[in-house]
Amino acid sequence: MNLEQKNSLVDLCKRVEQNSEIGAEHFSIYDVKRGLRNSNGTGVLAGLTKVGEVHGYVVDDGDKISDHGKLFYRGINIFEVANGFQQEKRFGFEETCYLLLFGNLPNEKQLADFNELLGSLRELPEGFVQDMILKAPSKDIMNKLARCVLASYSYDENPDETSTFNIIRQSIELIARFPAFLAYGFQAKAHYYGAESLFIHKPRVDLCTAENILTMIRQDSEYTALEAEILDLSLVLHAEHGGGNNSSFSTRVITSSGTDTYSAIAAAIGSLKGPKHGGANAKVMGMIDDIKANVKDWSNREEIKQYLTKIINKEAYDGSGLVYGLGHAIYTLSDPRAILLKEKAIELAKEKNREDELNLYLAIEELTPQVFAEVKGSEKEISANVDFYSGFVYQSLNIPPELYTPLFAVARVPGWCAHRIEEHLTGQRIIRPAYKSVVTKKKYVPISERS
Structure with missing residues (x-):
């Protein structure tokens, strides 16, 4: 864009700002719940869920009273979830994915079968890495994650069907493949924008999600047991946070329109990228x-x-x-x-x-x-x-800063997918809140009479 074009755009921006101003008094007059928040800071009740619950305060006679925070996955306290697998010296993210998607903790066989299924799906489709990641590297890994999700539509033989079976299939495939999306997107950025050597390590079926991430983002694929344990815990803690957080709510809004899984999850990534949320x-x-x-x-x-x-x-x-x-x-x-x-x-x-x-x-x-x-x-x-x-x-853990928010996305996919499934099964209506117009009515002016 040359100087003349920039100056023209600056003028247009000023017009946009002038015509977009809405006085704060209007929000009070019409009792607008800005940010879908009530006047006491509590969230507007927009839906019901069995997936996750976030407790941070008690409301008594309309007053918000502070309380110690609690987080529940499918009704189970997050402290119990974390302490459960840590005491047994196991990784917990896959168990958490199962819990969020299917509503109950898996037994040993169910967890082993689920781990085997995830392991078999971790490798990306043929040609995906070369055509969708390496040929179009991105400076921002969140952008690359969204593009990988949307590109997955083209590699799906049945992308648009919204049956419960198909959504669950797509959800499990995305959970399995997100570590590779992240790792290869990072390696492409490091190579094409940082002039570093390109390393593409294949995911391993015998490793959990946290171990695969560390294996694929590091040149030597080396990691300690403590590093894998702590990354696994971080993934568990970021996996779900109720239906009202911005990205999960975005998932439900997009899902309510009846669109495909890839469009809904890509929208959630766009939300999480924001510095007021995942950033x-x-x-x-x-x-x-x-x-x-x-x-x-x-x-x-x-x-x-x-x-x-x-x-x-x-x-x-x-x-x-x-x-x-x-x-x-x-x-x-x-x-x-x-x-x-x-x-x-x-x-x-x-x-x-x-x-x-x-x-x-x-x-x-x-x-x-x-x-x-x-x-x-x-x-x-x-x-x-x-x-x-x-x-x-x-x-x-020597994880590069540009991967902090993408790791959040890898962790949150099961939560997003659980909310998508629940919205699909129970929502039944497109989410469409109201907006009040406060613009002054005007007459159309012929172009020859405009100033």
């Missing part, structure tokens, strides 16, 4: 790097506190006034995912000799509510969310 962990890492650079003594709590004050006053980092990774739309006193991941972060820090850095995280988590209360004069509870520690964990 939040990258924001945390950027903020932490800024704090490291500006706080000379990481053990000096007063110095940390002073810099947090600058961040909240919009005098430091990105000027947003936000301490990323602290606070959540639903969780108030605690985020159960952050609690579980924090335990592993402490374990990782010891193995990787990063305890000084972890102590900085712990100090930020503890001091931010104090600083926020002093600066804002607010007693609002602020606790760490899962994004606060996920970046530290991934960095400790």
